[in-house]
Amino acid sequence: MPMRFHKHSAAFWIAAAIALLLLLLAPLAVSAEEAHGPAGLRERHASLASQLADNPFGGPVVLQSQEAARRIDGDVYAVIEHPFAAVSAALSDPAQWCDILILHLNNKFCRRAQQQGMTRVDLRVGKKHPQSVDAASLLSFTWRPPVTSADYLSVRMEAADGPYDTRDYRLMAEAVPLDANRTFLHMGYALSYGSASDFAMRLYLGTIGNDKVGFTRIKASGAGNEGFVDGMRGVTERNTMRYYLAIDAYLDSLSTPAGQRLEKRLQAWFDATEKYPRQLREVGRDAYLRMKRDEVQRQLAARS
Template sequence: MRRSLPGGAGGFQWLRATVLLALLIAAPVYAQDPESLKARHAALAEQLSDNPFQRPLHLESRQTGDTLQGDIYAVIEQPYAVVGTALQGSTHWCDILILHLNVKSCRVSSAPAGEVLRLHIGRKFEQALAEAHLFEFAYRVTTATPEFLQVLLDAPDGPLGTSRYRIKLEAVALDDRRSFLHLSYSYAYGLAARVATQSYLATLGRNKVGFSIVARNAEGQPVYIDGMRGVIERNTMRYYLAIEAYLNSLAEPPATRLEKRLNLWHSAVEQYPAQLHELERDQYLAIKREEIRRQQADAASE
């Protein structure tokens, strides 16, 4: 027998509470203070110490409704005094994001509500900016204390009807020499983006996989997630490795930091060839050097 909902105003309140609870369960949880992020570090102790990434790192992904999200949690062998400063500042983020092979340019501009990162995102090969997609990420440092940092980058729109792009970075001090980072990357998509992605995955991207292991084959080898969750996992990892390369280049003299982080990023992605291999080192370096030269020339001409 079908049960009816409680009637009247009480029924409405019950339904609203049920919907709210469902949204809270489905929604990603972010730390709002250092204690929450430290608790997440403790909860992931096993995953951080035993994983296939060759570093203390844990990756999660989810596809809910019209949204894709990837999350990476990682321990960085850098004190928070370094990490917390380095990961603030819009220009620092342009230095990070340009390492991603699909980011063709990153410029900082001012808007009434604050700073905006203007990113051109396109193909992996050399490409005119007019042929790439422009994203405007509002940049905000929502929390910055001597122990905890939270940075948000939000873009309302993207190509093919995609929307609600968000990059969120949280960092907390673990001890005098280590920090714990949480990077989240998400966006919403519609029918056009779903069709375009599925077309790509059926042709050029048919052999592309993510990192999550969904099964084992007859030989006991891992079978990795594919499809749209594979896409979000690959890009989340690329952005995380850009952060790691940037941080690990800071010990270099300023004149050599760019080359150091470019080489560090390429070396890092090549540790995961099944997921991330796209370009040989010489190809990647040549393209990035030209993109950064173009970016610097454009800035100087203003």
């Protein structure tokens, strides 16, 4: 017999929180800082030099997050080993963003669409296990025309409304070249949420999701959850990292023959997440690969 939820029961609110969590796993968006612009982004690279050189990620990556007034923001800054021209060509194309976003285990489907002269990126977000497209939640992003030049890229997309009392989704990325083979990347995301979402998520994080943590240590390592940030900030940090790893895995795959790119990026994304098992481990390799191969084929079939 299927479980029935009374609208005031704990089970109802936990189920609502899990649904909201799936949306938080979606790319969200421009941070409170917005885009820096070419000069500002270069200044940011200089100001982060010590953190880029010494951090817990084992490479030139800085992860930041904040939560205030029912809004969550996340940013990642990274030096990536890819020429700026390749980064700009990939990230200025909404269709290639769909190829990036589908790497995340909770994203079930992504499609670029045209409506009244505007480009949309329609993303379906669902469970970490196989799921039909119709059963996943829809986030319909409006794609803004990218700002591109020989030494700067800025892209963003926005969704005014989302399910489960969420709104004002924004996703952005900007980049500048450092030298012939390296690029400095900033990716940000954010969303706002209402009182119902706030209550549901707090209940989830206080019960079955209470072991989920982010990357920032806000207490001594001997404290609860090893001192890592948890709650909504933890959710944001985990998925900021997941999307950065998706961008990097996608760009890495472009140097291989076309027929090998999908497998390369799937394997690379999973391998990268396994470097941070405390925060990012959710499913096994075989389960992830089977699910994603099927989801990508479903996505490709919808384009034809």
